[in-house]
Amino acid sequence: MSADFLYGIEVVLNGLMAGVLYALVALGFVLIFKASGIFNFAQGVMALFAALTLVGIMEGQVPFAHLINAVFGTNIHHFGWQVPAILAIFLTVLVMIAFAWAVQHFVFRHLVGQEPIILFMATIGLAYFLEGVGDLMWGSSIRTLALGLPQGGSLWVEEMTNGLGGDDFYGFFIDKLDMVATLVALVLVAGLVAFAQYTKQGRAMRAVADDHQAALSVGISLSYIWVLVWSLAGIVALVAGVMWGAKSGVQFSLSLIALKALPVLMLGGFTSIPGAIVGGMIIGVGEKLFEYTIGAPYLGGATENWFAYMLALVFLVFRPQGLFGERIIERV
Amino acid sequence: MDGVAPYVTADGRQIGGVLMDMRGITLRFGGVEAIKNISFDIREGEIRAIIGPNGAGKSSMLNVISGFYHPQDGEVWFRGEKRKPMKPYQVARLGIARTFQNIALFEGMSVLDNIMTGRLTHMKTGLLAQAIWKGRAEAEEVANREIVEKVIDFLEIQAIRKTPVGRLPYGLKKRVELARALAAEPKLLLLDEPMAGMNVEEKEDMSRFILDVNDEFGTTIALIEHDMGVVMDLSDRVVVMDYGRKIGDGTPDEVRNNQEVIDAYLGVAHE
Ligand SMILES: Nc1ncnc2c1ncn2[C@@H]1O[C@H](COP(=O)(O)OP(=O)(O)OP(=O)(O)O)[C@@H](O)[C@H]1O
Numbered sequence: 095m096s097a098d099f100l101y102g103i104e105v106v107l108n109g110l111m112a113g114v115l116y117a118l119v120a121l122g123f124v125l126i127f128k129a130s131g132i133f134n135f136a137q138g139v140m141a142l143f144a145a146l147t148l149v150g151i152m153e154g155q156v157p158f159a160h161l162i163n164a165v166f167g168t169n170i171h172h173f174g175w176q177v178p179a180i181l182a183i184f185l186t187v188l189v190m191i192a193f194a195w196a197v198q199h200f201v202f203r204h205l206v207g208q209e210p211i212i213l214f215m216a217t218i219g220l221a222y223f224l225e226g227v228g229d230l231m232w233g234s235s236i237r238t239l240a241l242g243l244p245q246g247g248s249l250w251v252e253e254m255t256n257g258l259g260g261d262d263f264y265g266f267f268i269d270k271l272d273m274v275a276t277l278v279a280l281v282l283v284a285g286l287v288a289f290a291q292y293t294k295q296g297r298a299m300r301a302v303a304d305d306h307q308a309a310l311s312v313g314i315s316l317s318y319i320w321v322l323v324w325s326l327a328g329i330v331a332l333v334a335g336v337m338w339g340a341k342s343g344v345q346f347s348l349s350l351i352a353l354k355a356l357p358v359l360m361l362g363g364f365t366s367i368p369g370a371i372v373g374g375m376i377i378g379v380g381e382k383l384f385e386y387t388i389g390a391p392y393l394g395g396a397t398e399n400w401f402a403y404m405l406a407l408v409f410l411v412f413r414p415q416g417l418f419g420e421r422i423i424e425r426v
Numbered sequence: 427m428d429g430v431a432p433y434v435t436a437d438g439r440q441i442g443g444v445l446m447d448m449r450g451i452t453l454r455f456g457g458v459e460a461i462k463n464i465s466f467d468i469r470e471g472e473i474r475a476i477i478g479p480n481g482a483g484k485s486s487m488l489n490v491i492s493g494f495y496h497p498q499d500g501e502v503w504f505r506g507e508k509r510k511p512m513k514p515y516q517v518a519r520l521g522i523a524r525t526f527q528n529i530a531l532f533e534g535m536s537v538l539d540n541i542m543t544g545r546l547t548h549m550k551t552g553l554l555a556q557a558i559w560k561g562r563a564e565a566e567e568v569a570n571r572e573i574v575e576k577v578i579d580f581l582e583i584q585a586i587r588k589t590p591v592g593r594l595p596y597g598l599k600k601r602v603e604l605a606r607a608l609a610a611e612p613k614l615l616l617l618d619e620p621m622a623g624m625n626v627e628e629k630e631d632m633s634r635f636i637l638d639v640n641d642e643f644g645t646t647i648a649l650i651e652h653d654m655g656v657v658m659d660l661s662d663r664v665v666v667m668d669y670g671r672k673i674g675d676g677t678p679d680e681v682r683n684n685q686e687v688i689d690a691y692l693g694v695a696h697e
């Protein structure tokens with residue numbers, strides 16, 4: 095096998111792993127959209143907020159320290175303890191559940207039956223509000239996430255594969271963090287699928303996603319299910335935020351990964367969980383491969399910034415409902 | 427109207443006291459008065475029909491009972507207690523199940539899954555408990571599956587258990603919707619035109635199922651139906667509505683001979 099071809103494969107592998115993160119963010123969107131028809135613009139900010147909260151809790155930071163100090167004239171910033179990662183993750187999940195409850199109770203409960211565009215606007219408001227709250231709670235400096243996840247190229251993979259392509263090929267370079275992210279994402283998706291298929295809440299969730307009226311008639315409380323899906327989306331956001339944050343620090347730009355999820359959703363369809371996953375992979379692989387084969391050699395590089403959107407646009411023209419989305423047929 | 431003393435019907439079914447009592451219900455949509463000060467009751471064990479021309483307010487009445495609509499005026503009494511305004515899911519948890527005129531099923535889910543959702547009100551194990559005591563959740567699931575299988579056998583839909591509901595023909599969808607309602611083991615079953623759009627054979631099947639449900643499980647049934655023959659055959663008592671008013675209430679024979687009812691059906695002009 096030629097070295098060029100093998101490096102091509104490496105690009106694909108790395109693309110797949112980048113795709114996992116896109117897929118995770120897209121998954122958060124799909125969960126909420128399916129159950130409530132709300133396109134949640136705040137999904138990216140939720141990832142940022144979750145990651146900030148996790149770091150803050152782990153480092154024993156006092157939430158709202160600035161506010162507290164300003165009001166009471168104190169000067170506290172840290173509790174002076176470190177919280178173990180497992181406990182911090184658990185606490186962060188609780189925070190995300192509380193957030194989900196608050197969103198339903200204070201915002202969407204009052205917007206039942208409104209036009210989708212109004213609900214969408216509400217999530218834009220929510221995004222900026224949450225960004226502000228995150229800032230106020232944990233400050234705005236760039237944070238490093240010290241979860242102790244392995245990082246850097248995997249020597250093991252490199253050694254295992256360097257015999258494949260003769261003297262010019264030194265084995266596949268695969269980031270360990272990406273491997274961990276992929277593994278975690280797989281476990282998360284498997285867990286979500288099992289939850290939806292085998293628990294009573296999962297069945298109720300699928301019912302609500304399918305037909306609100308019918309769901310009500312069998313005794314399902316819609317607001318309960320909406321709190322549930324927002325909680326799940328919060329947990330998915332936490333995982334995405336952690337993975338992304340471990341890679342490039344927990345900072346504001348994290349909330350922008352939501353924008354990368356958009357082309358994924360156009361590709362995969364807004365209502366399909368497999369669509370979000372496959373769509374994420376296609377975008378991840380597509381943009382890396384395009385950069386490797388065409389972008390870098392002929393277009394001066396940096397095509398990853400726009401390739402996903404262009405691919406989605408082309409796709410949109412030919413298959414507007416996405417890969418797995420339900421076909422929209424207007425009955426007259 | 428009959429007294430409230432329990433009695434036994436000619437075909438040997440036990441009719442008990444008042445289960446559901448609608449008192450002075452008025453429902454408006456903007457300027458339209460869909461229900462005008464209507465009172466009627468449903469007694470335990472009976473099959474109660476609601477009939478009337480199109481737009482009479484029959485479905486609206488069912489929606490009031492099941493909590494989808496909230497009347498501006500009037501009281502709803504259930505099992506001797508005045509009901510506070512309730513959401514549909516709360517009504518369902520009281521043991522009132524229903525089907526819809528336009529079928530509301532979970533189209534993307536299998537027949538079995540659809541019917542299983544009917545058991546949700548009976549599943550008590552909470553989210554955390556399910557994670558911690560996997561065995562308990564499984565035992566509950568198995569018990570519920572048994573009841574669902576019984577319903578499936580009862581309505582003779584074994585052959586389509588795994589079929590996604592979206593692929594079923596209309597008549598079978600109606601039957602699956604009934605199955606989902608039955609799976610809840612309701613005290614009161616509300617059926618909005620269960621036979622609409624069916625052919626003669628399907629109607630006969632459905633009539634038989636409704637009678638059997640009432641007979642075998644003692645389920646109280648309120649149903650809306652346009653087919654007069656069916657109504658006369660099935661029901662113990664009939665409420666007749668026209669333009670939101672109640673114009674008749676009694677046994678099929680009484681209603682059939684009521685002049686106002688005859689006029690409404692023959693389209694005599696309203697003064
Ligand atoms: N959600 C609603 N909003 C506004 N008007 C409504 C609504 N539901 C019913 N109505 C009106 O209330 C009146 C009674 O409607 P309803 O559906 O109860 O009649 P129905 O007796 O069930 O008729 P059909 O036999 O055609 O099903 C109609 O004038 C209808 O337009």
Ligand SMILES: [Mg+2]
Binds near residue numbers: 484485486527
């Ligand atoms: Mg109707």
